[in-house]
Amino acid sequence: xxxxxxxxxxxxxxxxxxxxxxxxxxxxxxxxxxxxxxxxxxxxxxxxxxxxxxxxxxxxxxxxxxxxxxxxxxxxxxxxxxxxxxxxxxxxxxxxxxxxxxxxxxxxxxxxxxxxxxxxxxxxxxxxxxxxxxxxxxxxxxxxxxxxxxxxxxxxxxxxxxxxxxxxxxxxxxxxxxxxxxxxxxxxxxxxxxxxxxxxxxxxxxxxxxxxxxxxxxxxxxxxxxxxxxxxxxxxxxxxxxxxxxxxxxxxxxxxxxxxxxxxxxxxxxxxxxxxxxxxxxxxxxxxxxxxxxxxxxxxxxxxxxxxxxxxxxxxxxxxxxxxxxxxxxxxxxxxxxxxxxxxxxxxxxxxxxxxxxxxxxxxxxxxxxxxxxxxxxxxxxxxxxxxxxxxxxxxxxxxxxxxxxxxxxxxxxxxxxxxxxxxxxxxxxxx
Amino acid sequence: xxxxxxxxxxxxxxxxxxxxxxxxxxxxxxxxxxxxxxxxxxxxxxxxxxxxxxxxxxxxxxxxxxxxxxxxxxxxxxxxxxxxxxxxxxxxxxxxxxxxxxxxxxxxxxxxxxxxxxxxxxxxxxxxxxxxxxxxxxxxxxxxxxxxxxxxxxxxxxxxxxxxxxxxxxxxxxxxxxxxxxxxxxxxxxxxxxxxxxxxxxxxxxxxxxxxxxxxxxxxxxxxxxxxxxxxxxxxxxxxxxxxxxxxxxxxxxxxxxxxxxxxxxxxxxxxxxxxxxxxxxxxxxxxxxxxxxxxxxxxxxxxxxxxxxxxxxxxxxxxxxxxxxxxxxxxxxxxxxxxxxxxxxxxxxxxxxxxxxxxxxxxxxxxxxxxxxxxxxxxxxxxxxxxxxxxxxxxxxxxxxxxxxxxxxxxxxxxxxxxxxxxxxxxxxxxxxxxxxxxxxxxxxxxxxxxxxxxxxxxxxx
Numbered sequence: 080x081x082x083x084x085x086x087x088x089x090x091x092x093x094x095x096x097x098x099x100x101x102x103x104x105x106x107x108x109x110x111x112x113x114x115x116x117x118x119x120x121x122x123x124x125x126x127x128x129x130x131x132x133x134x135x136x137x138x139x140x141x142x143x144x145x146x147x148x149x150x151x152x153x154x155x156x157x158x159x160x161x162x163x164x165x166x167x168x169x170x171x172x173x174x175x176x177x178x179x180x181x182x183x184x185x186x187x188x189x190x191x192x193x194x195x196x197x198x199x200x201x202x203x204x205x206x207x208x209x210x211x212x213x214x215x216x217x218x219x220x221x222x223x224x225x226x227x228x229x230x231x232x233x234x235x236x237x238x239x240x241x242x243x244x245x246x247x248x249x250x251x252x253x254x255x256x257x258x259x260x261x262x263x264x265x266x267x268x269x270x271x272x273x274x275x276x277x278x279x280x281x282x283x284x285x286x287x288x289x290x291x292x293x294x295x296x297x298x299x300x301x302x303x304x305x306x307x308x309x310x311x312x313x314x315x316x317x318x319x320x321x322x323x324x325x326x327x328x329x330x331x332x333x334x335x336x337x338x339x340x341x342x343x344x345x346x347x348x349x350x351x352x353x354x355x356x357x358x359x360x361x362x363x364x365x366x367x368x369x370x371x372x373x374x375x376x377x378x379x380x381x382x383x384x385x386x387x388x389x390x391x392x393x394x395x396x397x398x399x400x401x402x403x404x405x406x407x408x409x410x411x412x413x414x415x416x417x418x419x420x421x422x423x424x425x426x427x428x429x430x431x432x433x434x435x436x437x438x439x440x441x442x443x444x445x446x447x448x449x450x451x452x453x454x455x456x457x458x459x460x461x462x463x464x465x466x467x468x469x470x471x472x473x474x475x476x477x478x479x480x481x482x483x484x485x486x487x488x489x490x491x492x493x494x495x496x497x498x499x500x501x502x503x504x505x506x507x508x509x510x511x
Numbered sequence: 512x513x514x515x516x517x518x519x520x521x522x523x524x525x526x527x528x529x530x531x532x533x534x535x536x537x538x539x540x541x542x543x544x545x546x547x548x549x550x551x552x553x554x555x556x557x558x559x560x561x562x563x564x565x566x567x568x569x570x571x572x573x574x575x576x577x578x579x580x581x582x583x584x585x586x587x588x589x590x591x592x593x594x595x596x597x598x599x600x601x602x603x604x605x606x607x608x609x610x611x612x613x614x615x616x617x618x619x620x621x622x623x624x625x626x627x628x629x630x631x632x633x634x635x636x637x638x639x640x641x642x643x644x645x646x647x648x649x650x651x652x653x654x655x656x657x658x659x660x661x662x663x664x665x666x667x668x669x670x671x672x673x674x675x676x677x678x679x680x681x682x683x684x685x686x687x688x689x690x691x692x693x694x695x696x697x698x699x700x701x702x703x704x705x706x707x708x709x710x711x712x713x714x715x716x717x718x719x720x721x722x723x724x725x726x727x728x729x730x731x732x733x734x735x736x737x738x739x740x741x742x743x744x745x746x747x748x749x750x751x752x753x754x755x756x757x758x759x760x761x762x763x764x765x766x767x768x769x770x771x772x773x774x775x776x777x778x779x780x781x782x783x784x785x786x787x788x789x790x791x792x793x794x795x796x797x798x799x800x801x802x803x804x805x806x807x808x809x810x811x812x813x814x815x816x817x818x819x820x821x822x823x824x825x826x827x828x829x830x831x832x833x834x835x836x837x838x839x840x841x842x843x844x845x846x847x848x849x850x851x852x853x854x855x856x857x858x859x860x861x862x863x864x865x866x867x868x869x870x871x872x873x874x875x876x877x878x879x880x881x882x883x884x885x886x887x888x889x890x891x892x893x894x895x896x897x898x899x900x901x902x903x904x905x906x907x908x909x910x911x912x913x914x915x916x917x918x919x920x921x922x923x924x925x926x927x928x929x930x931x932x933x934x935x936x937x938x939x940x941x942x943x944x945x946x947x948x949x950x951x952x953x954x955x956x957x958x959x960x961x962x963x964x965x966x967x968x969x970x971x972x973x974x
Contacts, residue, residue, distance in 0.1 A: 114603070117575035118596045121849065124581045138558035142581040146561065153559045160634045162554035189599055211769055221526035225733055249771035251924050254891040292737075322551045322653040324696060387553070416645050431895035431917060434886040439696045441734070443917040443971035445895040463893070465971030467737060489952065509737040511920070511969050
């Protein structure tokens with residue numbers, strides 16, 4: 080194993096060392112503007128090395144497996160000027176079993192992926208031939224290997240499968256995009272369901288509904304909940320907490336959201352998009368309850384930040400990335416939630432999310448795909464509408480959570496997870 | 512890779528002999544980079560990396576096959592793989608503009624080569640800026656100061672005989688201050704850097720101080736009230752607006768296979784006032800998006816997109832130009848070897864007008880002066896971009912500082928609503944960010960323009 084070679088090599092001058100190697104092969108097909116446009120074969124290698132020399136940390140990376148000496152030397156050089164290590168590398172741990180590899184994906188070749196894409200595109204076209212349809216399918220087989228100087232050695236074989244379909248519809252100067260995608264670690268996927276969902280977003284947008292500015296109830300679709308989730312996800316980052324930049328820094332154990340909201344970070348979901356047994360620092364992953372009945376339960380920490388903050392790492396890697404977010408279902412059907420809304424907005428996608436001051440909770444986003452609710456019905460798509468508010472205030476103002484949940488995943492998703500529809504009592508909407 | 516360099520041209524042309532399609536090219540890249548990041552009082556990360564890899568593109572009956580790889584040991588195999596893939600895809604007609612083959616070897620010119628600057632010196636400089644921010648005021652909660660440099664060598668060859676060696680240096684810096692009072696947390700930031708050496712990040716002390724001051728002031732500033740205003744944008748925000756609201760629409764890959772979009776973007780159509788000129792220029796000396804050739808080996812050039820308010824041109828790759836029967840423009844760019852080039856902007860700006868800033872604001876009763884940009888995003892007709900901060904304009908005067916200034920609108924209305932164009936011209940400085948399109952981010956682009964005035968612009972925010 081190259082990672083073990085690197086550890087041995089670096090140990091001649093470093094007191095501690097870890098190496099992580101990624102080896103990956105991807106096949107993908109891409110449909111644009113009603114036609115198969117391209118297909119790709121991709122091979123990737125990435126090696127990351129971290130050393131501790133005289134209590135100081137140095138890192139380096141390379142894409143060249145022949146460059147073992149170079150990557151070790153550059154990490155050692157960086158360590159001369161590095162930051163003091165506030166941690167020790169973890170010992171070998173026993174890892175929980177995870178389902179991350181589906182052998183059924185191995186024989187899947189490009190011609191079959193092309194057939195799947197064509198089928199989804201034809202469905203979209205048969206709903207409305209005016210739509211310029213697209214689809215993308217991507218299969219990745221990869222291996223992650225980890226070794227450190229305390230004897231921890233892990234290897235994991237993963238499969239990833241991403242499928243998406245959608246299109247754009249131009250009417251006059253009105254341009255509408257809608258799509259649906261999903262990402263998971265197994266092959267079994269319902270392409271008809273994906274195309275049907277994309278079609279549903281077009282169907283709901285057939286009419287354009289004028290909207291008046293004001294405060295109104297807002298229902299977030301499972302995908303649309305990112306507008307609030309983004310701030311929460313950034314604010315539970317242990318580094319922001321430690322540096323005092325997180326507004327949640329002193330709120331552990333306190334009520335920060337409606338008692339109906341429970342969010343768990345679960346790295347063990349079978350074939351989940353971010354499922355895995357260990358992180359890139361050799362820390363065993365575990366289930367982390369973030370919010371329980373509205374009470375803030377934990378922050379997430381990498382090794383170094385945990386060391387600085389005097390707490391334990393949570394297995395979210397050196398970048399402190401959340402894994403699969405699972406939000407507990409509520410007690411009413413989505414249909415009832417919608418029917419009980421006199422006038423309001425259903426929001427699904429945004430432009431400009433994350434541009435403002437997201438960690439502070441404040442957001443002000445263009446509603447890229449959203450629908451007006453009138454007398455409990457979706458009456459059309461809204462245009463030129465901004466949704467603004469404070470995510471932390473909105474989390475306290477959650478008035479309903481649906482029984483139904485959907486997987487939000489796929490290549491563009493920042494925080495994938497299993498999410499319900501969530502209704503907030505009142506938010507500010509500016510319409511042109 | 513180093514020993515192979517002398518024979519690179521031979522290696523690439525040998526590998527390309529394996530191609531059995533209508534067109535093929537290879538692009539190899541070798542990038543070394545270093546980074547130094549402080550967050551708060553602590554050094555957060557210091558290190559260096561090397562990334563080597565390549566892409567082969569093959570074109571067959573209108574379909575593309577790509578092979579991307581880190582392992583350069585068997586280029587002929589990668590060419591065969593891309594060709595086989597293209598044959599799975601292509602069933603139609605190939606559109607691909609003819610261009611003259613080019614052979615050229617370009618060398619980067621740097622005033623102070625950052626590869627010769629010891630890591631210790633880079634760290635010491637970044638630490639100085641960080642200390643300025645942290646010591647600026649009691650309300651400074653923390654900081655984020657990030658330095659990054661990279662030096663990329665590129666080798667490009669195609670089946671038509673083009674062979675280009677290029678070098679792309681980049682050094683950039685971000686100094687950000689985070690201030691807090693009670694539950695209000697605000698950022699102030701300044702970015703800098705250069706494409707011609709380390710001197711571009713030196714002497715940044717005043718800028719770091721300014722970032723800290725802005726964060727401290729913004730904590731006390733109220734959020735802007737959401738409404739329609741007359742908005743004046745500073746040159747940097749003008750650049751972001753031009754790029755987001757209009758520039759992306761002029762990228763022909765959105766248009767070339769889309770008859771409806773072609774109706775909207777028909778050349779000769781009026782898009783703005785008489786004195787509105789929008790230009791994309793990949794040859795601009797010192798521009799962040801400047802290159803001699805794009806990533807298809809096509810020479811860059813100056814492209815007028817809007818002249819005297821009329822749509823006169825658009826940006827092309829060889830494929831989109833052929834399909835639309837227009838000239839190539841040198842705008843096929845790729846963020847790195849894991850991606851094929853797609854149609855992108857280079858340096859995009861609104862050309863200088865005639866109006867002085869004072870004259871622009873003197874008859875505004877209530878408006879917003881929006882300054883610098885945190886970011887922007889577009890979906891063809893709809894766009895949104897966030898100013899770093901703004902000032903209210905009251906009775907013709909610049910008044911109080913406001914935060915959370917997000918502008919949104921419809922490009923077709925908004926371009927028509929630009930009624931005054933300033934007599935100045937400025938460019939966004941280098942920084943860690945760049946343009947993102949599809950999954951290619953961040954691509955270095957130049958953004959600029961004068962102060963401009965936009966009537967009836969929606970500013971988001973709570974009411």
